[in-house]
Amino acid sequence: MTVAEAIVRCLEKEGVKVVFGYPGGAILPVYDALYHTSNIKHVLVRHEQGAVHAADGYARVTGKVGVCMATSGPGATNLVTGIANAYMDSIPLVLFTGQVPVSQIGTDSFQEVDITGITLPITKHNYLVKDPDKVPSIVKSAFHIASTGRPGPVLIDLPKDVTLAKIDFKYPTAVKLRGYKPTYRGHPYKIREVAEIIRKSQRPVIYAGGGILSSNAADELVQLAETISAPVTNTFMGLASFPGDHPLFLGMLGLHGTRYANLAITECDLLIALGARFDDRVVLKLGAFAPNATVIHIDIDPAEIGKIVKTHVPLVGDVKHVLKALVPLLEKVDRSEWLERIQQLKEQYPLTYGEGAGLKPQFIIEELCRLTKGRAIVVTDVGQHQMWVAQYYRFHEPRSLVSSGGLGTMGFGLPAAVGASMAESGKQVILVTGDGSIQMTMQELGTLMEQELPLKIFVMNNFSLGMVRQLQKFYHEGRYMATTFRFHPDFPLLAQSYGMKAYTLETREDAVHLLPEILSEPGPVMVNCLIPPEEDVMPMVLAGKGIDEAID
Amino acid sequence: MKHTLSVLVENKPGVLVRVAGLFSRRGFNIDSLTVGRTENPDVSRMTIVVDGDDRFIEQVTKQLHKLIDVIKISDISAEEYVDRDLVLIKVAAEPSQRVEIMQMAGVFRARVVDLGRKTITLECTGHEGKINAFEESLRPYGIKELVRTGKVAMLRGSKLSGDAELTGRRKDGE
Structure with a gap:
């Protein structure tokens, strides 16, 4: 069979159900092979960036490897932002790109680009295939590398003559990578040491990141927290790994975290970091972060340990494996004094927003949470609305928040929501986006309609780039340069042109009355939420300040 | 402090650029880097000299380990090792100066590899310090061209660099 046919067979062997992509000359042999299979669904996007974000959203919801295809040259370069996005958030993807024939590589031929060179710093690994016989083992390795250890994107560049070559297909059963x-x-001795330190601590805090979700360790996290009576704070990437209404939950920490989470970090004597990487938006001022704490850091990536903060007990391993070994070593303890202090902080510094005039975006998120019982899959874009979701939507189930954390990619939301909707999770999928973000990848409304996905889109429309505007307010004395849109399309009319239902919410009453109806619509809906431009994301830690110095 | 990392990598196209790219994008500086095949044709050895404190070296080592094509890393400067640098130097030499220069070369156990009408080309191997001294001693005659290989290194005794204790992964796994 041809290499292209072999690739499709490899995908079937890997259990791939959906591929997101966009065809073109150099990748055509693979598309031709897809034509002859009915086992894999191909989702045609409207721009390659949409394909990679959709595969990313699909991977985040299912926990499986997302698969994406594009042609050579511009097709490949259009994937770049999405690859970087997946790399920063450790999302498993396998990307196939077409390439010019081997003999033309390096000659600047039509639609030629060195995509393996371009994506070197933003892939976990990549391959330029020159030997047709190696394709099955490369595909096998790519899926293995993408989905194991700390997950990440892997790209396979396929010259057209390679995909047309004939090979004897044999799918390897094992992967050999020296x-x-x-x-x-985790090392058993280290695990015992961790147990001993936990036993001796008075005021422990668990700081849990995206690693909990990638290793499917949400249950183990709850067990640990309940056994040792330690409050849990999530990083943005870790949200939905711990139940939002659990009495031990502190919400998100960091720049826009809850004040009680941030103060718990300041006051704790033991910080248990699980699958988190001490990002600068979390740590803020280094010396002021958990100044009195012993730091235990458990992560599968050794390079994260000791990268930012001094770690007292490093423990390399998969969080789920480690917690399974650790929890039985611990006995149930009562830390009423510490938990009372936490309760006091929660009462003293609650998460609030002003009940002023107009439609408050925080109120919309709270209502969405109430109506969906915190059990919808919420996809977001990047900006103020993203932080409001992080603060006010109380997630209950792992993998129910789909959002661009590390790279902060505006335009991620709509295509990622397409991918999340294709995951067949049985849950309602909601996209919360902004008027800035949605206009970056708005063309994917076509994909959404073509796939008949009942997505509910909430555009938090403040006619401005809210988050950047907020930065200008605090750091540039309110000189709002290039952050106000003087023109917008009529969003409801735009949605209608795609055949979607549309609503506009202007007041709190609109929200109260219409949200239940919107959420129960059988098809896709776009909701234009007119929110006040002056609304800020609060609390906030100003630049150069410590985590304990947030302003409300 | 300078560290000498002995890095075993897959002998595949693009490995050098992966390693070099990692150094530049993480803001690490390379003092010298040599690469060549080992006793196993599928495996190459890179000898990388980097300057930095322990924490920096730890981070470099860990990041290198994340590259799929990197098989093993040893910080051999933590142990007893031998290292050699090779230099080729083309010096300006009128026929009347040849003897003098060749005597100088003898002191450093350098060899004459080429003779031109007005130049002499010398080859010298040794420890970095010796090579530096050799270069300085020839400078007064006028160095026309100079090329150095950078350092290659190996552990002393029967120990193998590939099995040295200090590979980053093991260090952290424990």
């Missing part, structure tokens, strides 16, 4: 052996089991 230089890649992630550590899953």
Whole structure:
């Protein structure tokens, strides 16, 4: 069979159900092979960036590897933002790109670009295939590398003559990679040491990141927290890994975190970091972060340990494996004094917003949470609305928040929501976006309609780039340069042109009356939410300040 | 402090650019880097000299380990090792100066590899310090061209660099 047919067979063997892509000359042999299979659904997007974000959203919801295809040259370069996005958030993707024939590589031929060179710093690994016989083992390795250890995107560049070549297909059963052996089991001695330190602590805090979700360790996290009576704060990437209404939950920490989470970090004597990487938006001023705490850092990526903060007990391993070994070593303890202090902080510094005039975006999120019982899949874009979702939507189930954390990619939301909707999770999918973000990848409304996905889109419309505007307010004395839109399309009319239902919400009463109806619509809906431009994301830690110095 | 990292990598196209790219994008500086095949044709050895404190070296080592094509890393400067640098130097030499220069070369156990009408080309191997001294001693005659290989290194005794204790992954896994 041809290599292209072999690739499709490999995808079937890997259990791939959906591929997101956009065809073109150099990748055509693979599309031709897809034509002859009915086992894999191909989702045609409207721009390659949409394909990679959709595969990303699909991977975040299902926990499986997202698969994406594009042609050579511009097709490949259009993937770049999405690859960087997946790399920063450790999302498993396998991307196939077409390439000019091997003999033309390096000659600046039509639609030629060195995509393996371009994506070197933003992929976990990549391949330029020159030997047709190696394709099955490369595809197998790519899926293995993408989905194991700390997950990430892997790109395979396929010259057209390679995909047309004939090979004897044999899918390898095992992967042999001398230089890649992630550590899953934590060292037993270190695990006992961690248990001993936890036992001795008075005021422990668990700081849990996206690693909990990638290793499917949400249940183990709850067990640990309940056993040792330690409050849990999530990083943005870690949200939905711990139940939003659990009495031990502190919400998100960091720049726009709850004040009680941030103050718990300041006051704790033991910080248990699980699958988190001490991002600068979390740590803020280094010396002021958990100044009195012993730091235990458990992560599958050794390079994250000691990268930013001094770690007292490093433990390399998969969080789920480690917690499974750790929890049985611990006995149930009562830390009423510490938990009373936490309760006091929660009462003293609650998460609030002014009940002023107009339609408050925080209120919309609270209502969405109430109506969906915190059990919808919420996809967001990037900006103020993203932080309001993080603060006010109380997630209950792992993998129910889909959002661009590390890279902060505006335009991620709509295509990621298409991918999340294709995941067949049985849950309602909601996209919360902004008037800035949605206009970056708005063309994917076509994909949404073509796939008949009942997505509910909430555009938090303040006629401005709210988050950037907020930065200008605080750091540039309110000189709002290039952050106000003087022209917008009529969003409801735009949605209608795609055949979608549309609503506009202007007041709190509109929201109260219409949200239940909107959420129960059988098809896709776009909701234009006219929110006040002067609304800020609060609390906020100003630049150069410590985590304990947030302003409300 | 300078560290000498002995790095075993897959002998595949693009490995050098992966390693070099990692250094530049993480803001690490390379003092010298040499690469060549080992006793196993599928495997190459890079000898990388970097300057930095322990924390910096730890981070470099860990980041290198994340590259799929990197098989093993040893910080051999933590142990007893031998290292050699090779230099080729083309010096201006009138026929009347040849003897003098060749005597100088003898002191450093350098060899004459080429003779021109007005130049002499010398080859010298040794420890970095010796090579530096050799270069300085020839400078007064006028160095026309100079090329150095950068350092290659190996552990002393029967120990193998590939099995040295200090590979980053093991260090952290424990």
